Amino acid sequence: MPDSGEVRRVDASQPADPDSQVRVFPVPPRKGELPDDIVRGFLEATTSDEADFSTARQYLTEEASENWDPFSKTTVLEDGPVPRMEPVPGDVPGKGAVAVLSGRQRASVDQKQAYKPEDSSYQARVHLTKVRGEWRIDGPPDGLVLGQSDFERIYRSVNNYYFAYPGKGGSDTGTGGDVLVADPVYLRKRVDLVTSAVETLLRGPGDWLDPVAATKFPRGTKIVDESLSLDDVGGLRVRLNDRGSRVGPLQCNQMASQLLFTVQDIASAQVKQVELADAEGARLCVVTRADAAAYAPAGLKDQHPEQQYFIDAQGRMASLPPGGEEPVRVEGPFGAGGVPLRSIGVARDERTAAAVSQDARKLYVAPLEEGAELGESLLTSEAPRAEDGLTPPSWDGHGDLWIADRDPERSRLLRLEGGTGEPQEVVVPSLGKGRIKSLRVASDGVRIALVVQRNGHASLELGRIEQKADGTGEPRLSVNDLRSVTPQLEDVESASWAGDSRLVVVGQESGVRQLLYVQTDGSVANTPTLPGANGVTAVAASEDEDKPLLADSDDGIVRLPAGAGWQLVTKQGSAPVYPG
Known part of the structure; x- marks a missing residue:
């Protein structure tokens, strides 16, 4: 470790370990620095852990410092921004200068801290002028411009939680208000993370989720305290302004539940309770973990042990009980083998299952209980090839069944209400000429992950499920605003929900x-x-x-428990699933 010598700047584009505990301390401008040094110093100062970017502002003119909003936008480049000086026509020599920032943009983060992948060229001009004989920036870039490695070192993903409303904005057709859905944002790791998370939560859902989610905090709610933190016993106390305090007991409990799940996502210790108080400190409500569990994300609400399911070598449905080592055939017609199966989907209460026949033409739904009969198929595909027939089925947290028919002549997405209702076609306006290869619906019922085939390639796209009344007053389902969540992959083969805001994916990247x-x-x-x-x-x-992954591999069905390696479940089997 050097104990002497001058402080030197490090190129902001230099890769860094995103998990590194190294902190970056900004260096203020020095006397007589050239325009190139000023721009570099400013960019490097923006990668520090200063809460208010006070050192970065020293590189700006007084007016530019007042107008520059570092939180308005963050542009993420593949490599750090490197300035290139260029001549400026019209500027008085020695009094004006321009640096051009360029690079390959990989993402952006908006004012609500929502992340969006982008793949485009980036270019911005930074203007400088002399102030009392020293170069300063009077035309800074919009927001922050960071390299990918700096972004990953400085920021972390945090889930804000809001209430899911599939029919929000569509009069009385929607259900919801009792299930929380995660809305990921990116916040700075080392700048009062708990306070930042709560303040971001109070701004409401991001633009993409907003049509199907709502906050219980009244508009204009703000926290009174400058900083928030957990106490020694895992409690969080939050004082709210007058607007946030005018609520009844039920709404207060819902607000506190949003806070508990949001703060738990970043806390190293268990959050045991959240207390809300008014500006004077008078208690409004207290919510414990047990209380908040009533609003837990649907995939976590029922704490019964989930079994793992797959199709055995004879085309029958089998399960692996929690803690069990030997698979067993399920009770009911799907375990009996009367109809060989290609794919399965298990309702989240594990009392009912849906199955697609081996030729991918027929969909069946039956109870997982002894003596149950198969019954007639609920849906038939006219596709001549199994690859173009029905996708594996998926269940949401409301007990509705989702499936797609891949028939090139009539490709469509369908929902069966309650798992037994008449198949209802779901409109997907942004699908265009794409075709759904497979799907997994989230337990909250407002998000669906689709593997979509376009121009010979398959990508994983997330859609928002909306339910609104049509002209006759009947509810109409649609999946809107598809967005790719795997821009780095050339092809996607399989995907599954693996958390509140996370999916696990099998795909091809650079041919691997x-x-x-x-x-x-x-x-x-x-x-x-x-x-x-x-x-x-x-x-x-x-x-x-916390549950292990399952995979269909060359070795058979394998699983990956936390902290362990892949383990063989059975050498012969296919189509592994969890409930949902």
Whole structure:
């Protein structure tokens, strides 16, 4: 460790370990620095852990400092921004200068801290002028401009929680208000993270989720305290301004539940309770973990042990009980083998299952109980090939069944209300000429992950499920605003929900098959790395992140418990699933 010598700047584009505990301390401008040095110093100062960017502002003119909003936008480049000086026509020599920032843009973060993948060229001009004989920036870039490595070092993904409303904005057709849904945002790791998370939560859902989610905090709610933190026993006390304090007991409990789940996502210790108080400190309500569990994300609400399911070598449905080592055939017609199966989907209460026949033409639904009969198929595809027939089915947290018919002549997405209702076609306006290859609906019922085939390639796209009344007053379902969450992959083969805002994906990157986690906003930062398995073609996960992954591989059905390696479940089997 050097103990003498001058302080030197480090190029902002230099890669850094995103998990590094190294802190960056900004260096203020020095006397006589040239325009190139000023721009570099400013860019490097923006990568520090200062809460107010006070050092970065020293590189700006007084007016530019007052107008520059570092939180308005963050542009993420593949490599750090490197300024290139260029002559400025019209500027008086020695009094004006321009630096051009350029690079390959990979993402942006908006004012609500929502992440969005982008793949485009970036260019911005930074203007400088002399102030009392020293160069200063009077035309800074919009917001922050960071390299990918700096972004991953400085920021982390945090889930804000709001209440899911599939029919929000559509009069009385929607249900909801009792299930929380995660809305990921990116916040600075080392700048009062708990306070930042709460303040971001109070701004409401991001633009993409907003049509199907709502906050219980009244408009204009703000926190009174400058800083928030957990006490020694895992409690969080939040004082609200007058607007946030005018609520009844039920609404107060819902607000506190939003806070508990949001803060728990970033806390190293368990959050045991949240207390809300008015500006004077008078208690409004207290919510414990047990109280908040009533509003837990649907995939975590029922704490019964989930079983793992797959199709055995004879085309029958089998299960692996929690803690069990030997698979057993399920009770009911799907375990009896009367109709060989191609794919299965288990309702979240594990009392009912849906199955697609081996030729992918017929959909059946039956109870998982002894003596139950198969009954007639609920849906038939006219596709001549199994690859173009019905997708594996998926259940949401409301007990509704989702499936797609891949028939090139009549490709469509369908929902069966309650798992037994008449198949209802779901409109997907942004699908265009794409075709759904597979799907997994989230337990909250407002998000659906679709593997979509376009122009010979398959991508994983997230859609928002909306329910609004049509002209006759009948509810009409649609999946809107599809957005890719795997821009780095050339092809996606399989995907499954693996958390409140996380999916696990099998796909191709640069010709190599990958198994990786991705966030629902399309980011891969701060996600754990998965060990490879031999020839994985399909993957399944629980929304409870503590449950092991399942995969269909060249070795058979394998599973990956937390902190362990892949373990063989059975050498012969296919189509592994968790409930949902």
